């Protein structure tokens with residue numbers, strides 16, 4: 001199976017909006033141009049959140065229309081920049097929001113790692129609720145290999161980015177360590193590609209389609225290497241990062 005992993009499109013309500021000096025809609029168009037070269041080899045696509053920068057319905061409609069050019073399904077989960085209700089309520093042709101899906105004998109479990117502040121706004125750091133952690137525990141009752149998808153990364157990188165990742169990552173990692181069916185955990189949010197394995201489980205953070213950061217630069221300083229990941233899932237999982 002060939003999986004396309006996109007993240008952090010950060011689209012705005014207008015196609016000419018600029019964020020941090022880049023036009024995210026232009027970057028998405030460029031990415032789609034690149035993806036079309038591989039389109040016949042891809043089975044489906046996942047997007048690990050921050051599809052929108054401003055949470056507007058218009059931004060999701062732009063994403064839905066642009067990604068409709070791709071000939072395979074596109075499944076999404078939400079990030080801290082997304083408006084959960086605008087993401088799931090809008091009648092999309094292409095973007096599919098669902099708790100889990102099975103493709104070619106592999107379960108894909110989509111988690112909501114976005115935590116709310118006391119005023120109801122989304123926090124930047126991630127947190128898995130007890131309900132979401134319980135969904136992970138129930139993976140042990142399934143026989144299929146499982147890939148977990150959520151916006152916030154789990155593993156530290158020893159850089160400023162560690163301030164932004166999943167707060168209760170130790171709880172998550174101890175659950176995953178007891179479930180050999182979990183073969184990969186895919187995330188976004190850091191706008192920087194990062195891969196590591198614990199045992200045979202791949203932890204992969206894809207680059208962003210929009211702005212791009214580096215752990216070598218100052219926080220949020222643009223690194224100009226947006227891109228996406230292609231994963232090949234066979235007995236092992238291999239990955240290839242494509243820069244725009």
Ligand SMILES: [Fe+2]
Nearest residue numbers: 008050081189
């Ligand atoms: Fe983001």
Ligand SMILES: [Fe+2]
Nearest residue numbers: 050079080189
């Ligand atoms: Fe994010």
